[in-house]
Amino acid sequence: xxxxxxxxxxxxxxxxxxxxxxxxxxxxxxxxxxxxxxxxxxxxxxxxxxxxxxxxxxxxxxxxxxxxxxxxxxxxxxxxxxxxxxxxxxxx
Numbered sequence: 001x002x003x004x005x006x007x008x009x010x011x012x013x014x015x016x017x018x019x020x021x022x023x024x025x026x027x028x029x030x031x032x033x034x035x036x037x038x039x040x041x042x043x044x045x046x047x048x049x050x051x052x053x054x055x056x057x058x059x060x061x062x063x064x065x066x067x068x069x070x071x072x073x074x075x076x077x078x079x080x081x082x083x084x085x086x087x088x089x090x091x092x
Contacts, residue, residue: 002068003043009072010039010079017077024084034083035076042075043068 014035018025025031046067 002047002064003040005065005068006039006043006072006075007036008039009069010035010037010042010076013039013073013076014080016073017080018084021081021084023088024081026080026084026087030083031080034080038075038077038079039072040075042071042078045075046071 011032012035014031014033015028017035018027018031026034
């Protein structure tokens with residue numbers, strides 16, 4: 001369940017990051033894919049590190065869900081930023 005929340009939050013985070021940073025926007029599909037990858041990685045990395053205790057509590061309480069949403073969204077935005085920068089550099 002936590003992974004699913006991270007993946008969905010990552011997709012949203014990737015699309016929000018694309019909407020906010022227009023030069024990094026890669027379109028809805030690539031924003032979503034990069035966000036899903038980043039959300040999954042971000043959620044798993046923070047869970048493994050035990051960051052803040054929220055992402056690693058393993059339950060379905062509100063704290064764990066908020067932690068997964070935050071880590072997934074941030075991870076999705078970060079991976080989209082990386083993908084956008086790399087694609088923009090390759091296009092030049």
